[in-house]
Amino acid sequence: MRMVGLAEAKAQLSALLxxxxxxxxxxxxxxxQPVARVVREQPRSDQAPDWPARLRALHGDQPGPAGSAVELLRELRDQER
Incomplete structure (x- = not known):
């Protein structure tokens, strides 16, 4: 790890990069006093994550709520009356 002052960093930015x-x-x-850490950027995958597959892996085959969200909200609201 190399520590450089702000003035040196400004003067030698290309060499630091x-x-x-x-x-x-x-x-x-x-x-x-340290104010910033500059590290190499990690390469990113061009492929977008498969969120549905990740969720299935986390939750398995758990059934979702029966009925629509509107019906569920109505039931919850009616229970509080």
Missing amino acids: DAVEAGEEVVITRRG
Whole structure:
């Protein structure tokens, strides 16, 4: 981990980004106190997550509520009267 002051970071931003791209972590300080950490961005998958499959994996084959949401809300409202 490399610590650099704000003035140095501004003057050598391109070199710092080269170091980060090479895997080095850079901490930028202001008056000796750390204020930011610059790390390499992790590559992202271009494929969107399959949310329905993830939910099925979490909840298995649990049945959903019977009836519509409107009916369920009416029942709950009527129970409180």
